[in-house]
Amino acid sequence: MKKHNYSAGPCILPQEVFEKSAQAILDFNHSGLSILEISHRSKDFVAVMEEARALVLELLGLEGKGYQALFLQGGASLEFLMVPYNLMNINGKAAYLDTGTWANNAIKEAKLFGETVIVASSKDQNYNHIPVDYTIPEDADYFHCTSNNTIFGTQMKSFPKTNVPVVCDMSSDIFSRTLDFTQFDLIYAGAQKNMGAAGATLVVVKEEILGKTGRTIPSILDYQKHIKAESMYNTPSVFAVYTCLLTLQWLKKQGGIAAIEKINEAKANLLYSEIDRNTLFKGTSAVADRSFMNATFLLENPELQESFDKMWKEAGISGITGHRSVGGYRASMYNALPMESVQVLVDVMREFESVFSDQSQLAQ
Amino acid sequence: MKKHNYSAGPCILPQEVFEKSAQAILDFNHSGLSILEISHRSKDFVAVMEEARALVLELLGLEGKGYQALFLQGGASLEFLMVPYNLMNINGKAAYLDTGTWANNAIKEAKLFGETVIVASSKDQNYNHIPVDYTIPEDADYFHCTSNNTIFGTQMKSFPKTNVPVVCDMSSDIFSRTLDFTQFDLIYAGAQKNMGAAGATLVVVKEEILGKTGRTIPSILDYQKHIKAESMYNTPSVFAVYTCLLTLQWLKKQGGIAAIEKINEAKANLLYSEIDRNTLFKGTSAVADRSFMNATFLLENPELQESFDKMWKEAGISGITGHRSVGGYRASMYNALPMESVQVLVDVMREFESVFSDQSQLAQ
DSSP, rough: OOEEEESSSOOOOOHHHHHHHHHHHHOTTTTTSSSTOOOOTSSSHHHHHHHHHHHHHHHHTTTTTTTEEEESSSSHHHHHHHHHHHHHHTOEEEEEEEESSHHHHHHHHHTSSEEEEEEEEEGGTTOOOOOOOOOTTTSSSEEEEEETTTTEEEEEESSSSSSSSSEEEETTTSSSSSSGGGGEEEEEEEEETSSSTOEEEEEEEEGGSSSSSSOOOOOGGOOOHHHHTTTTTOOOOOOHHHHHHHHHHHHHHHHHHHHHHHHHHHHHHHHHHHHHHHHEEEEEEEEEGOOOOOOOEEEGGGGGGGHHHHHHHTTEEEOOBBBBTTTTEEEEOOTTTHHHHHHHHHHHHHHHHHHHHHHHHHHH | OOEEOOOOSOOOOOOHHHHHHHHHHHHTTTSSOOOTTTTTTTTHHHHHHHHHHHHHHHHTTTTTTTTEEEEEEEEHHHHHHHHHHHHOOTTOOEEEEEEEEEHHHHHHHHHTTTEEEEEOOGGGGGGGGGOOOOOOOOOSSSSEEEEETTTTEEEEESOOOOSOOOEOOTTTTTTTTOGGGGGOOOEETTTTHHHHHHHOEEEEEGGGGSSOSOOOOOGGGGGHHHHHHEEEEEEEEHHHHHHHHHHHHHHHHHHHHHHHHHHHHHHHHHHHHHHHHHEEEEOOOOOGGBOEEEEEEEEGGGGGHHHHHHEEEHEESSOOBOOOOOEEEEEEEOOTOOOOOOOHHHHHHHHHHHHHHHHHOOOO
């Protein structure tokens, strides 16, 4: 039976990425060699890296605007450390917006480097919304935010205007919606949501913000060294980078970010409409801040959990169990999840209501 | 035509690793899902990680001896940084043996943390041998060495006895030869030689040496945090770890390290015998320190390079061009390279001699 994969990440990728990457393991570019056994300095892989880096800037509309794209390793968690190492001055100050678990982990690493101001937090309401009306200190070395909060199902719909460099962790919604990406000075994202296999990290950085801290940066953490080495300072995560290239090529064929955004909106609207309409469910995050990537929702009557779980599993759905911090359900609708899968989930929710709405009322 | 892949890394892996990993991309464990789209917290992947970690300790003979195996990201180059962060005391001292490019890169990162003593170096002879007769300061926090030098074709055949913790970068010869691995307190290795796809880094560490520096360690660089999280502190490089498991399973089926060591010795002896016998070639590294993984050699008459290159390429050989630091040729004979491939190279060298030995003498 076809699976409807709602995993929060690593997650579904386009079917052609699975097929082409499996083929490349058996025979890459008709070379008679596997992509797993060729040198990262070989002509064939250098071409992969160059095309992937160029496609990132093209799809984000950042070509010729002073940005560099890098494919590094270590996930967003290593970027939590690289950002302050590269951007926080000695005796400097950084500003962070606290919108959830990952923002917190970023803040924790920054605190090792200097004054870390939390400009706002929604922690006291279990991160069910994005804070507004905060002030970013004008003397901060940078402002850091998380565009989408996978765990809590919230997403920043706009970003503050500020004169300090803006750093954004876009791990879970990069390439999913149109934005003016020039408002960011540094964007980073683990590959394993909308980009490719786990093991690669995308960093897009405006070169002019680098090299200004007076800090000695370990070589492996120094963005300038990675730029100079054309993203080959050390052996890259070859296969993961190749899957990113295949996914970016697929996205371009779909019509780029603008085209996929329309589909993502339609998928999210379909599911959120059902969450709001269905008497047995309720959403967990503020309506205005709902994530179009990760929809979090609860049963009105938690005693029906076992029955609902049985029903969606029988429909071939996988990966919608919620994170322990929120409970309930989380449906992750990344770029590669087809509309058909969302329809299947909505149908299950409707069927569930038709069977169990009486029981739910009795229990209440 | 079958390729004989002598790439220095990423490099040849066992054929069954290519086949099984390609299959897992299309359908992992008959789950109907690709290994690229499942959660790293899923039962199936947790089992992969656990088995891989256990197999590492089993194959190295380190089970039940206080060691932990971790699969991290960032390559050996990130370990160059993590080692001093985790092991060098504040106002402490570390001792390094300088045997080549990678040792140097490790030394560079350590210098940011405290006094870094280079106990010996073979730099003045272009790293063509492993230094002997050096003293490791008894008050060093650790001693660091590189077991095999891919670029220069040298390999440490024994390791110094010392009371300070011994850290060894085994990136290019791990799992290739029997050693008493309990003499090491920390071993690390990028996956892309004898272990699996680029993108995973193996760290094997004796737990009791950790947590003693008084230093605040960023979370993502803290071995203790990675151990506590069972190598899942953040999303691991899922696919690369899976290829490591497949390669370790293959190695176990071959009879483990002792069995592969015999084959590696036979391969190295076959090639080095030919380098020494053949009048047109000469080895570059000291005979006693010759690497069984990477054989470096030169043409006696460099003017014959074009003719030799033509001949080995026609035989289906790839990847034996030497590193620019040494020139000439480098034949990397990692675990998965079959004896047959070495025989093909030796045959080419013999044929080359039979055709060109007159010309070579004329030129000299």
